[in-house]
Amino acid sequence: MLTMLNQRPTIRALLILSVTLILGTQYFRINAQEGRAQISEDVRVIETYPFADPNAVPILASDDRLYPYHRFEGYAHNSEAVEWRVIHLENEWIELWVLPEAGGKVWGARVKETGHEFIYRNEVMKFRNIALRGPWTSGGIEFNFGVIGHTPSTATPVDYRTREHDDGSVSVVVGAMDLPSRTYWRVEVRLPPDRAYFETNVLWWNPTTLEQPYYNWMTAAAFAQDDLVMSIPGNSYLEHPGAQRDWPFDSEGRELSVYDQNRFGSNKSFHVVGELNDFFGGYYLDDDYGFGHWSRYEEMPGQKLWLWALSRQGGIWEDLLTDTDGQYVEFQAGRLLVQYSPGDDVNPISQVGFDPGATDQWTETWFPVEGLGGLSDASRDGAMFVEREGGRVRVRAHAFVETDDTVRVSVNGEVLFTDEVSLEVLEPIEREFGSVDPTGEFPPIPQDAEVVVEFPRLRLRYHSKPESRQISKPFSTDAEAIPSIPLSDREVMAARELVQGRRFNEARNLFETVLAKEPWNRETLLGLADLEHRRGRYAEGLNFADQVLRLDAYDSEGNFIAGNLYRALGQTVDAREAFGWSARSIGFRAVSYVQLAELALVDGDYVEADRYARLAKDYDRNSLSANRLLAILARLGGDGAEWDRILSSILELDPLHHFAEAELYLAGVSTEEEFVEGFRSEYPEQELLELAIDYVELSRREDAIALLELSEIAFGHAMLGVWRAYLTEDTAVLADGVDPDFVFPYRPESILTLEWATASDSHWSWAYLLGLNLWARDRVAEAAELFIGLDEIPDYGPFYVSRALMASQFESSDLVSQVDFESDFRRAVELAPDLRAVHVSLIQYLHREGRWEDALSVSADARHRFPEDFDLDLLHAVALNETLRFEASIKLLDEIEILPSENSSVSHQIFAEAHVLAGLDALDRDNPGAALDHFDMAVTWPEHLGLGRPYDPEERIEQYLRGVALRLSGNESEAVTAFEAVIAGTPRDVLEGEIGANRMDLVAVVAFDALERPDQIRIVANGEEGVLAQIINQVRSASTSGADVQQALKDAAQSALNLFSDLTGQLIYRALNLAR
8 A cells, every 4th residue: 555655746746845945045936937926935144132041830820821831031132143034925016024933924025116114024033021922023914823912933933834826926834733722723925926915814723622712813013103094994993801982083082093193091902893894004194105904804804903102101112122113003903803801891792712623714915005195995906095175086096916997986876987997006096076166077076975986896995974884783782781691691601701711710610600509500511511521521521411411412512512522431332422413503513523434433434434524524625624534544445546635635725734744654655854844833742742642533553653753753752752652551661750841741632641651650750740731631639639749759940839839729728738838939949040930939939928038038049140130130129129128129220121021010110119118218317308309210210121101100109209298398389289290190080989999099188188178089989898998988077077187097097007018008108197
């Protein structure tokens, strides 16, 4: 059979044709004859601010959604010359670049004649701590899949192949496996030979039998300029939790689509909704060019504008993220309406799941706009701008492809004008209709007239009445809706949303809460059956699924979940019976047929396996799972032609499909080197292990072992070795254990493998890895027992940090009492003194315990070992403030240079607290002048601390203390200004008593009193109980009765000291008690 298959050249040729043949500065250029696009690959030297310091402590304790990925903790102040692999695509009109070693992102795109960048290209790789795993660099188009945030692979290598096509177009396909969900994403960046745009053609595949989180946004960058006007059709925008707001004009009358009118507030996210349109983009009025995105609304309804704050809060990021290319905005296209994150607003927006076995595909187009003056409409083939002035209508348009068309103008339903036009690529044409002169060829067009301008062949259409394209979908929920839904149903809805956000532990707790009240609640039983499946607790999951089927034997979802659980337990007959019923539902049909085909293959019934696989393709013609089965069946049956055809179809759909490469290797068609070369991503060992497990699940153990033997040599990952040992029952290789650094097992299938290793060998590393795997599957108690049982045997620092962090997740249990947290953190430092993360963990633990002197000692040692680590410097400054060593804190903060994360404000808070403490000390020494100097410093924002001043910073304590110092210094007018600033900085609805106050709002009370306006104190408590409510009620009583408000506030605060126990609280308390 192998001899016959070796004679099959077609599939190998297809694969090799796709393989990049470029090394160093040499390149392979696709036929450059006229009419063809060109592609080349090169290695370029780019100034790079690198990231480093990968954290070997499992991310499970901080964000279990991201495990088995790890974070990077180190970022550079200075650049260095680094070689990056760059793919260059160009045709006659445009060119673009792709970076396969930086998430596969499009680096930038420009119009060749004008030099205009319609995708912003950052000329340096300036990585900063912004993404889910840390490093991120701005510019280009980033491809985001998985869960909300910059995708885990955004800064690291992905798989890629370059391709040429018969139609003259060229492309590079990039992609990776999203490890937690085990889904695969592919993006083909394709440049046609004859058009001034490029495409991104996306394939996203969920091969699992579980619903996975569904999140995709394509994030493109454009220059931020004052003359930028965005064209995003809609009548409102949604915030991340789904709350609806006005667009394009807000309640203050600001036109939010105009960049320059966003000089307020913080960073902004506008998810624009309300119109059925396929395009959005922006235009630079002064430079007379723009950019845009087109995709069918039903494929990409999400249209988002993201802006850095136009204050220094956002402006500082221009320097943090680039050297010379300036600030940028992001125009983002998404498969959903918002990048959802939960909030308090009640609305119909939520998470969405990616169906089991589903394959999604869609196409997007990215294009330039040249010389039109603006952007009113765009299609896949052209763009148009229509402006009305007086009684005139001016139309400018250009095509992305050379063509002829007819411009047609209708007014109030009657065709006013038609004209045949010839359009050159990106060459604007202009037509004007109407006149200020009623005797002219075209009479004036009234401002209220309905005007329609069309280019039918270009599929461009402008309608002066935007409501003609408005959609009726509601984006709000009636206030009475939620209370009318039974509490259990609401809890189930919330639990399902948590599952779709990969918050499995929280979801399980909610489901169990409902189950305690309603033991036969179908949705709860299904939810728990699904979660137990994910946890690898198949018998327990089957108990829940069984209850559902006792309610309804035909329940499709119940049968599908039960089928998967039966299969995992080896109960093949029951699994087949269950999948037979689930296949009757169109929602589970294709994926159920795939399961039936796999069961038949495992049983050796190749005829039935083939039949079910083809049935699956009847309902999902692009089913990669079914095609994989058919390929294996063809190889086993010796049908080389069919095997060749199926693998060709797989690679046509997914040129990066490693299964096809594995089949070529297993059949002897490709060499070991060719097979390994296809794995270019950051995690080749994980993708290869996934392949091996797939073969094991299909009873192709010999194939799995062959792949593991090869990959163990090529990649040397511990999980590859233990799986091979498990499959071959080779216990000898377990004897010395493994180095567990960055070995993060997470699959439920690996639990059995690691249980075998733990039972077969006593080395601690196997129990540690098994514990991580159990922890990853939300089986924390079992993992904790393993970790506690290891006592102090491991000589591996991250183990002890992991054990302490894991135990801290338990509120109370016998397990917690068996862990000495401080001992574990200190043991980690002892064993891994050169691992920065373990020092940080110990310092943070001491901070949480309020042991500031001990924390100072540890952070001093860590700073000596890592002398330029600003995170350690900040932790040290926190402890200095807490121990009232504010002078040392100020000195330290004056000397360090900080690179912040996107949402961190801690550095300025520490700085302000240090100066406030110093100022209070000066007041205590009757030196208001020195105090004022410190309070003045507290409201500055030194940018070496990594943060810029926002428009409306929280500085009420500082302003109030400034007022006190100014008054004591005899400067009453400026003191009044400072007290007024406190009141101006308090939300108006708090001042008016419309919403409840918080403890910081108490500063406004003393400001009113300092201004001798106690009668204006109207704040109210948020609820009737609690110490803050008692304080506020006493203050209100004093203000209405004419009593001494400050004395009432002092007395009330004195009896509620717990409210002010932290440092911020202590500063508020001091402010409330200062003499004025």
